[in-house]
Each structure stands twice: as C-alpha cells, then as structure tokens.
Amino acid sequence: MDDVRASVLSTIGNTPLVKLNRTGCRNIEIYVKLEYYSPGFSIKDRIAIGMIEDAERKGILKKGDTVIGKTSGNTGIGLAIACAVKGYKFITVMSAGNSMEKTVMLKALGAHVVLVPQQPGEEPDVVSRKDNEAVEKKTDELTEELHAYRPNQYINPVNYLIHEYTTGSEIIKQSDGNIDAFVAFVGTGGTFVGISSALKKFRKDIKCYPVEPDSAQFLAGKQVITTRHKIQGGGHAVKPPYWDESLVDGYLSVTDDEAIDTARHLASKEGIFPGFSGGANVAAAMKLDKTMDRGSIVVTVLPDSGLKYLSSDLYKF
Numbered sequence: 001m002d003d004v005r006a007s008v009l010s011t012i013g014n015t016p017l018v019k020l021n022r023t024g025c026r027n028i029e030i031y032v033k034l035e036y037y038s039p040g041f042s043i044k045d046r047i048a049i050g051m052i053e054d055a056e057r058k059g060i061l062k063k064g065d066t067v068i069g070k071t072s073g074n075t076g077i078g079l080a081i082a083c084a085v086k087g088y089k090f091i092t093v094m095s096a097g098n099s100m101e102k103t104v105m106l107k108a109l110g111a112h113v114v115l116v117p118q119q120p121g122e123e124p125d126v127v128s129r130k131d132n133e134a135v136e137k138k139t140d141e142l143t144e145e146l147h148a149y150r151p152n153q154y155i156n157p158v159n160y161l162i163h164e165y166t167t168g169s170e171i172i173k174q175s176d177g178n179i180d181a182f183v184a185f186v187g188t189g190g191t192f193v194g195i196s197s198a199l200k201k202f203r204k205d206i207k208c209y210p211v212e213p214d215s216a217q218f219l220a221g222k223q224v225i226t227t228r229h230k231i232q233g234g235g236h237a238v239k240p241p242y243w244d245e246s247l248v249d250g251y252l253s254v255t256d257d258e259a260i261d262t263a264r265h266l267a268s269k270e271g272i273f274p275g276f277s278g279g280a281n282v283a284a285a286m287k288l289d290k291t292m293d294r295g296s297i298v299v300t301v302l303p304d305s306g307l308k309y310l311s312s313d314l315y316k317f
C-alpha cells in the first residue's frame with residue numbers, strides 16, 4: 001500500500017503537460033496542460049478544494065455547514081467533490097442554459113442544483129450577461145436565506161493564488177522553465193492571473209495573453225453591451241477585482257467557430273478531447289505563430305473535457 005491516496009482530493013492537480021504535434025504552426029510549439037485529468041474533469045477542482053480548506057483554516061466553515069456556489073458548472077463540480085468527501089451540504093446555482101452533463105454530474109455528486117431559467121430571448125448553450133446576472137441575484141438571495149457559506153470565486157484571492165502556487169509552478173517545473181508565452185481564456189480570471197504571476201516571477205519576459213470571445217472583448221477595452229457566445233466557462237465581460245494589467249502583454253480573441261473547429265481538430269488529430277474553452281485557448285495560441293520567433297514555446301491549459309458538452313453542438317457534425 002505504498003502508492004495509494006488518502007482520498008480522491010489528493011488526486012487534484014499535477015496534470016500532464018503535452019506537446020501538440022499537428023497544429024500546422026511554422027514557428028511555435030504549443031504545449032497543453034490537460035486539466036481534465038482531475039477528479040471533477042476540470043481545472044476548477046484546484047480552486048474548489050483551495051477555497052474550502054482556506055475557509056476551514058480560518059474557522060469560517062465548520063462541521064454541518066452548508067456551502068453555496070454560483071457556477072457555470074466546473075467550480076460547482078469541484079465544490080461538490082470537496083463537500084462530499086468532507087461532509088458539507090452543497091447547493092449550486094447555475095443558468096439553465098449550461099450543458100446538462102454538468103447538472104447530471106452535480107446531482108450525482110450529491111449537490112442540490114438550483115437552475116435559474118434563462119432570460120426571455122436567450123438560447124441554450126449560449127452564455128449571456130443577462131443570464132449571468134440572474135444567477136448572481138438568486139445566489140445572493142439563497143446565501144442570505146440559508147446562512148450558507150459562499151466561497152465566491154469572483155472575489156476570493158485563493159482563486160488566483162492556488163493557480164500561482166500549483167498550476168503555475170507545475171508548468172515551470174514540467175517545462176524546465178522553457179516557456180516564451182502563455183495564453184488563457186478568462187472567466188473569473190483566476191487561471192490567467194495566477195499562472196501569469198508565477199511565470200512572470202520566474203522570468204519577466206514570458207509573454208502572457210488573456211483570451212476573450214471575439215464578440216466580448218471587454219478586458220481588451222471594447223464596449224460590450226451584451227455577451228452572446230458559446231465558450232462556456234468565461235467571456236462574461238466582467239473585470240475581476242484582482243485583475244492585474246501589468247501581467248498582460250496583449251489581448252487575444254477567438255470566435256465560436258475558431259474555438260469549435262480547434263477543439264474538433266485536437267480530438268481527431270491529437271487524440272485530445274477538450275471543451276469549448278480548450279479549443280479557444282489553442283486557437284488563440286496558434287495566432288501567435290505569425291509574430292513569434294521560430295522555436296518559441298507557447299503553453300496553455302485545456303480547462304475541461306469534451307465529455308461535459310456532448311449535448312451541445314461542440315462535437316455534433
């Protein structure tokens with residue numbers, strides 16, 4: 001019994017970094033960190049367990065408490081796993097527009113799922129700002145009503161710190177520090193801010209690029225009246241309080257079609273099966289091929305698995 005884990009929580013993180021071999025890029029090499037290797041099949045397991053253990057250490061969360069989360073699914077799944085293992089009740093609030101795979105999985109993991117109906121005129125599998133605001137309102141109401149603990153990833157510094165200390169330092173170790181650029185699609189911004197901080201502390205000249213949907217280039221400074229795109233997990237057109245402009249070397253954007261086509265290419269040509277945002281990240285990384293020197297190394301993350309989107313049109317041909 002010398003190679004066993006105390007619980008599934010010890011299997012979070014330490015994900016593989018894999019070279020892409022069929023990108024068609026002339027100058028750059030792209031490496032992807034397969035975050036779907038975690039038990040909840042996403043990068044968000046890291047921050048879920050991080051926020052729960054931080055609250056336990058601070059005495060905010062005690063035995064028998066209820067935890068509540070507003071999430072497009074992945075953080076909720078991570079929190080559901082942490083709460084199942086540690087014995088907390090868990091409620092998750094999400095838009096009915098999210099893929100049903102996440103809802104089914106959350107319920108199986110013991111979560112109580114509150115689905116907020118989509119706002120009039122909004123389409124399923126399309127992330128809209130109005131839907132996001134409705135979910136926020138419902139989560140606030142329930143948190144107060146139930147005296148629940150809400151580990152709010154949008155303001156909790158653990159969100160980016162966990163990526164600085166785990167994901168970022170894993171990338172540096174796995175690549176022996178041979179990195180020229182990093183790109184990440186932004187939801188709460190925890191992934192981008194945390195990993196970029198680790199990389200820039202390691203070597204200031206590593207270029208870091210946040211990725212946004214083409215139709216919602218909010219952080220890049222464009223006016224966004226409403227967000228309507230398919231890249232679940234981000235592109236909400238909000239600036240997180242810990243957003244740090246000094247980490248940004250330029251903004252990249254991708255269309256829904258670019259994200260989808262790239263995800264399909266990764267699946268059929270590289271045997272890698274990501275969600276929408278993984279496709280978006282690799283599509284964005286490939287755009288650096290035009291401007292970077294030959295032999296440059298670009299790293300990105302594949303935040304979750306294509307299995308979470310079987311009912312969407314991501315892999316419908």
Ligand code: PMP
Nearest residue numbers: 074187188189190191233277303
């Ligand atoms: N992709 C997916 C699938 C996600 O669930 C998330 C997190 N919501 C992100 C990307 C963005 O990560 P972050 O919140 O750290 O910016």
